[in-house]
Amino acid sequence: MPGRMLPMATSVFLLLSALLLLLPLQTSYFVVAQPNNKASKKLYIAYLGEKQHEDPQKITASHQDMLTRILGSKEAALESIIYSYKHAFSGFAARLTESQAQKIADYTKPTGLLHDAKYGDSIIIGIIDTDIWPESASFSDHGLSPIPSKWKGQCQAGEAFRSNQCNRKIIGARWYDKHFSAENLKGEYRSARDADGHRTHVASTAADALVPNTSFHGLAAGYTRGVAPRAWFAIYKICWIQVYNGVAMKRPSCKQLTTSYTMVSIFENAGSFHAVKNDITVIFAAGNGERARRTVMNTSPWAISVVSATIDGALPTVITLANSAGNYVIC
Numbered sequence: 001m002p003g004r005m006l007p008m009a010t011s012v013f014l015l016l017s018a019l020l021l022l023l024p025l026q027t028s029y030f031v032v033a034q035p036n037n038k039a040s041k042k043l044y045i046a047y048l049g050e051k052q053h054e055d056p057q058k059i060t061a062s063h064q065d066m067l068t069r070i071l072g073s074k075e076a077a078l079e080s081i082i083y084s085y086k087h088a089f090s091g092f093a094a095r096l097t098e099s100q101a102q103k104i105a106d107y108t109k110p111t112g113l114l115h116d117a118k119y120g121d122s123i124i125i126g127i128i129d130t131d132i133w134p135e136s137a138s139f140s141d142h143g144l145s146p147i148p149s150k151w152k153g154q155c156q157a158g159e160a161f162r163s164n165q166c167n168r169k170i171i172g173a174r175w176y177d178k179h180f181s182a183e184n185l186k187g188e189y190r191s192a193r194d195a196d197g198h199r200t201h202v203a204s205t206a207a208d209a210l211v212p213n214t215s216f217h218g219l220a221a222g223y224t225r226g227v228a229p230r231a232w233f234a235i236y237k238i239c240w241i242q243v244y245n246g247v248a249m250k251r252p253s254c255k256q257l258t259t260s261y262t263m264v265s266i267f268e269n270a271g272s273f274h275a276v277k278n279d280i281t282v283i284f285a286a287g288n289g290e291r292a293r294r295t296v297m298n299t300s301p302w303a304i305s306v307v308s309a310t311i312d313g314a315l316p317t318v319i320t321l322a323n324s325a326g327n328y329v330i331c
Contacts, residue, residue, distance in 0.1 A: 041095045043082065046104060048090040059086035067094060070103045120207055120228025121145060124171070126280075127203050131175065131194045131237035134165040137211045138204040141168035144230060153234055158191025168232070169209060175237035185240055192237050202285065207231040219315040269300050276302045 053059050063084050067077035085091040096104070122145065132139065146168060153172030157163040166173055173192035177185060187195065194200045208226030215221040272282040284298035286305035298305045 041097055042101075043093060044096050044101045044104075045093045046091050048092075051086070051090045056086040059090055060084040062090075063092040066104065066107060067092075070100060070107065118230065120231030122148070123228060123231045124148070124151065124234055125207055125228065125231050126234045126236060127206070128236045128238055129202060130196060130198045130239040131189075131192045131200075132170065132173070132203055132233070132235050133194045133197070133200045134161070134167075134170055134173075136200060136204070138200075138208040138224070138226075139167075139169045139233070140209045140211075141170075142209070144168045144209075144232075147171045147232070151232075151234075156192060159189045159193070161189065161191035161193045170235060171232045172234040173237075174235070177240065180240060188240055192235055194237075198239075203233060203235070207233060216315070219317060268298060272300055272303045 048063075051059055052062065063086075064074065064077050064081060067080055068074045071077050071080060080094045080096060081092055082095065083093040085093075151171055154174070155163045155166035155170075155172055156174050158175055161173070175190070175192045177190060189195050204224075204226055206226050207228045207230075208224055209229050210223060210225045212223045213221070214224045268284070272284075275282050282300075282303040284303055284305045286296045286298060286307045296305050296307075
């Protein structure tokens with residue numbers, strides 16, 4: 001009706017809606033809508049651009065996930081969020097302190113599948129290989145969920161490995177050596193501890209925790225993390241460096257010698273088949289330099305074989321060397 005004044009709440013809503021529609025897509029913006037009388041919090045409206053999902057529930061879940069990461073807990077996120085905008089665009093309204101709002105403004109918004117990623121949270125990865133070095137920062141349990149009640153495994157003690165060295169990252173560890181003589185196990189840890197670093201390396205690739213300030217002798221400084229940094233580990237040591245014949249059980253990743261290849265294949269195929277039948281995803285390391293390059297030995301159609309890759313990047317640096325005459329050479 002001409003000349004009719006809209007209620008204040010309606011006017012504010014229309015003003016904010018018009019402002020949001022004028023903002024470019026794929027950019028995060030914040031509007032302070034009204035002050036709050038609780039602990040200096042204010043009501044902020046966060047505009048996150050185009051929807052990343054057609055499912056409104058997933059969009060709301062992504063808003064709650066973002067707030068959980070910023071505020072530190074799901075409870076705090078649910079208490080903070082007031083509205084979730086999930087139909088025409090993506091955004092939310094939440095009561096936040098100024099510093100919390102700034103963290104969200106600086107937040108790098110994930111896109112695509114990563115927008116709904118859980119980074120392995122609530123997943124147990126069983127590692128079958130040469131085992132692990134538990135003191136590594138890669139296996140810190142900082143910020144991880146408690147050990148699930150469904151877990152029925154154990155942390156087996158042994159040489160240089162205490163049962164209390166498991167944590168909320170390495171939730172279980174076992175080792176198997178009954179088929180091997182003491183002579184064959186020289187130089188090994190008779191425990192779940194890794195003696196050559198192979199499994200520690202592969203395990204960290206799968207689910208390395210976020211480790212800041214990492215580098216290669218000062219080069220390529222940054223941070224490292226595995227594919228599923230929030231996943232739990234269950235470690236099974238069945239590969240022994242000094243053993244050349246005989247198999248204790250199936251081994252998806254460790255070195256497979258020609259003399260025992262057929263036997264290993266039988267164990268791998270049968271074991272992985274029954275695992276998949278029980279809804280356990282089986283992943284093999286492909287190749288490992290056996291027989292011929294660029295070949296895959298684990299060909300079971302019900303399992304997944306993963307290959308590693310290299311990049312053509314370079315890390316140039318200056319190295320100063322001294323020769324026998326005491327002169328310095330710059331490389």
